[in-house]
Amino acid sequence: MKDTLRHAGKRKQLVDILIQKGIKNKSVLSAINKIPRHLFMDSSFEDHAYQDKAFPIAADQTISQPYTVAFQSELLEANRGDKVLEIGTGSGYQTAVLCELGFKVYSIERQKELFKKTKLFLSKLGYRPKHLSFGDGYKGLTEHAPYNAIIVTAGAPYVPKPLLSQLQINGRLVIPVGDNKQIMTLFIRKSETAFEKHELGEFRFVPLLEDKN
Ligand code: SAH
Numbered sequence: 001m002k003d004t005l006r007h008a009g010k011r012k013q014l015v016d017i018l019i020q021k022g023i024k025n026k027s028v029l030s031a032i033n034k035i036p037r038h039l040f041m042d043s044s045f046e047d048h049a050y051q052d053k054a055f056p057i058a059a060d061q062t063i064s065q066p067y068t069v070a071f072q073s074e075l076l077e078a079n080r081g082d083k084v085l086e087i088g089t090g091s092g093y094q095t096a097v098l099c100e101l102g103f104k105v106y107s108i109e110r111q112k113e114l115f116k117k118t119k120l121f122l123s124k125l126g127y128r129p130k131h132l133s134f135g136d137g138y139k140g141l142t143e144h145a146p147y148n149a150i151i152v153t154a155g156a157p158y159v160p161k162p163l164l165s166q167l168q169i170n171g172r173l174v175i176p177v178g179d180n181k182q183i184m185t186l187f188i189r190k191s192e193t194a195f196e197k198h199e200l201g202e203f204r205f206v207p208l209l210e211d212k213n
Pocket residue numbers: 061062063064087088089090091092093094095108109110111114135136137138153154206207208209210
């Protein structure tokens with residue numbers, strides 16, 4: 001596992017691209033500038049790690065595009081020390097970004113192989129999420145609720161009710177909703193029963209799978 005000056009140089013270029021695409025949050029940009037994304041991917045894709053693209057990882061899944069990671073992270077508007085739940089740990093790259101932002105990170109993955117591999121890998125890199133869970137993200141993680149923010153990193157055909165109900169008041173859920181393509185949707189919990197909804201453009205994710213193991 002090597003991170004070289006050449007990698008750091010490429011990361012800086014990636015950050016410049018994200019700035020051009022409209023990412024403003026300094027902490028998010030500095031997390032991306034710091035995290036060795038190439039180590040989260042199969043070594044045969046190493047040369048592509050700092051392009052602004054999604055890539056295949058194990059178990060037919062993908063590591064999200066850096067722009068998408070940055071866009072979703074920015075939308076959380078969470079502060080250091082806040083509790084943030086991620087659905088779809090995958091490669092752990094987004095998890096690492098959330099850790100760099102100083103959040104207390106909880107993350108759920110339904111693919112056993114990825115769950116095990118990523119848990120080990122994140123700890124090797126020195127990232128310490130509060131809790132990595134093997135299970136179904138549609139249910140959220142009631143034991144640790146409520147959360148200041150929830151981020152879903154797979155395309156949800158509909159908005160799972162448990163995720164809305166596990167948000168704290170003023171908490172934010174960032175979720176791509178749709179089947180073949182998704183609309184990035186932000187829900188802000190205004191009260192026990194009221195949610196504000198914002199739609200923020202089209203994205204493409206692998207599906208959030210239900211009732212399968
Ligand atoms: N955040 C990841 C993105 C991975 S792709 C990264 O940065 O690499 C989406 C992930 O969601 C996949 O790993 C997939 O296995 C997982 N997933 C799909 N359905 C899920 C569900 N119901 N619960 C938890 N994880 C799920």
